[in-house]
Amino acid sequence: MTELKEDQEDNRHPQKHQLCDFCNNNIALIYCRADSAKLCFTCDREVHSTNQLFTKHTRWLLCNLCDSSPASILCSTDSCVLCSNCDWESHKQQQSLSSVHERRPLEGFTGCPCVNELLSILGFEDLGKKELLYGDYSDGGGGYGFSDWVVWDTPSVVSLDDLIANNDSVPPPNFQAIGVPPLPKNRNAACGKHKEEILSQLRELSRLEPNSSENQDETVPIIGFQSMQQPAQNRQSGFKGSGFMQNSEQHVVPSSEGSGFHWCCDTGEFTDQGFSSSLADCFIETKCLLPDRDSDVGDTSGGANEEQSHHNPPTAETFQMVPKFSHRELNSQERETAVSRYKEKKKTRRYEKHIRYESRKARAESRTRIKGRFAKMDCRDTSVHQ
DNA sequence: GCTTCAGCTTGTGGTCCCATCCATA
DNA sequence: CTATGGATGGGACCACAAGCTGAAG
Numbered sequence: 001m002t003e004l005k006e007d008q009e010d011n012r013h014p015q016k017h018q019l020c021d022f023c024n025n026n027i028a029l030i031y032c033r034a035d036s037a038k039l040c041f042t043c044d045r046e047v048h049s050t051n052q053l054f055t056k057h058t059r060w061l062l063c064n065l066c067d068s069s070p071a072s073i074l075c076s077t078d079s080c081v082l083c084s085n086c087d088w089e090s091h092k093q094q095q096s097l098s099s100v101h102e103r104r105p106l107e108g109f110t111g112c113p114c115v116n117e118l119l120s121i122l123g124f125e126d127l128g129k130k131e132l133l134y135g136d137y138s139d140g141g142g143g144y145g146f147s148d149w150v151v152w153d154t155p156s157v158v159s160l161d162d163l164i165a166n167n168d169s170v171p172p173p174n175f176q177a178i179g180v181p182p183l184p185k186n187r188n189a190a191c192g193k194h195k196e197e198i199l200s201q202l203r204e205l206s207r208l209e210p211n212s213s214e215n216q217d218e219t220v221p222i223i224g225f226q227s228m229q230q231p232a233q234n235r236q237s238g239f240k241g242s243g244f245m246q247n248s249e250q251h252v253v254p255s256s257e258g259s260g261f262h263w264c265c266d267t268g269e270f271t272d273q274g275f276s277s278s279l280a281d282c283f284i285e286t287k288c289l290l291p292d293r294d295s296d297v298g299d300t301s302g303g304a305n306e307e308q309s310h311h312n313p314p315t316a317e318t319f320q321m322v323p324k325f326s327h328r329e330l331n332s333q334e335r336e337t338a339v340s341r342y343k344e345k346k347k348t349r350r351y352e353k354h355i356r357y358e359s360r361k362a363r364a365e366s367r368t369r370i371k372g373r374f375a376k377m378d379c380r381d382t383s384v385h386q
Numbered sequence: 387g388c389t390t391c392a393g394c395t396t397g398t399g400g401t402c403c404c405a406t407c408c409a410t411a
Numbered sequence: 412c413t414a415t416g417g418a419t420g421g422g423a424c425c426a427c428a429a430g431c432t433g434a435a436g
Contacts, residue, residue, distance in 0.1 A: 133419035357397065362399035363428060373400025 018067045022047060027197050033072040038068070041118070042200040042208070049112040061122075064192045065302045070108065071192065073332065080191035098181060115206040184261040 018028045026040035032048070039047060039059075048057055060070030061081050069083035090313050107116075355361050368375045 300435080355398080357429065360396085360398045360427095360429065362398090364400090364426095367426070368401080369400060370398075374399085374427075375422095376426060 004057070007070065018062070026201060028067075029062055029194055029198055030059045031062050031068075032057050033070055040061060041198070041205050045112060045205060045208075058109040061192060064194070072335070079193065115202055118202055118205075122202075139386070162341050 020040040020043050021037045022028045022043035023040055026042065028038035028040055030038070030039045030044045032039060032044070037047075044059060048059070060072065063069045063071045063083035064080040065082055065275065071081035071083055073082045074080075075082060241322045364374075368377070
């Protein structure tokens, strides 16, 4: 079904994939604005690890439509990443449909992230390096096909009641359910249409990493139900992924004492020392982007604010009512305008010194100076001697 | 609407000073 | 690893005419 949809999408936007500007061999998946270059993951690593300056280049995934601009928007509905222009064009033409499209901003990355970090950046944080290296996700045979990694189906047995029901088999804090088929991984991958190519290149990159074999054990995610990661996924699909659209079970996810993880959906409070700061930053940023109405949500945990019955408890439905898309679209338009202004300004950018008033220049050159500083006219006599 | 005027702001270049980087002992 | 010195880059400084702005006639 998903593959069919993707095929249709591909037919709708027939295109020839751009090759990497560096090796001219692999499909370019990354765009570096500083270099104005389209790169594959391997060449990106090679190019941007050469010196410290290059590591500061911010890179983005390539837009799935035009294949020539950095993608700044993820459309979860279409499972594609788009540049601001293509996002505007594609969703402008389908006003009625775009109103229900889930979109969220994407951020670039800098430095030389390792494969695991890239997996996290691209929304494959559940997919450890071991799976990347040895996992057979590219075909459907013998287990989980690729689509299983990226398509989210609500788990049949994940609720507080389910967990409490069998007290005899209360799982340890990490809730490792041995023998349970692994949940679909990464229901919120942010890599767009070229998932397989990305994973293929990351797999290649992983092989090239010197300590790929050493760290495998450390990076192997727990197979099966992982309460440690569940909130992160929920958070991604909910907060980051635009508005709690997917998983109404979020508010019954158990908080596990002593596990270093706590999730409380009522307040939106989320703490987990295990998560990277970058992910936390994403969360904070997204929260700031939400309309003011959301800011009240965080207070509902307090007793006094519970009296405020003018708004319902922040269930998934409540958040769905928030006019988040109007906010998002406004940002998108503003972004569009800003990008246009930036491009125009960039065209006229001048790095050489620009003299606005030649007359002032001529006068400054003829002025008397003392140690480079302009001197008063009545100091002329003394300056002459210097 | 136009002109005039007063007051304020801006811009100009050579030199100095300080912080930072890098190589070397 | 630390200390030292040279190289480098960028900002501050100066006076004052030109330009700008708002009020007044």
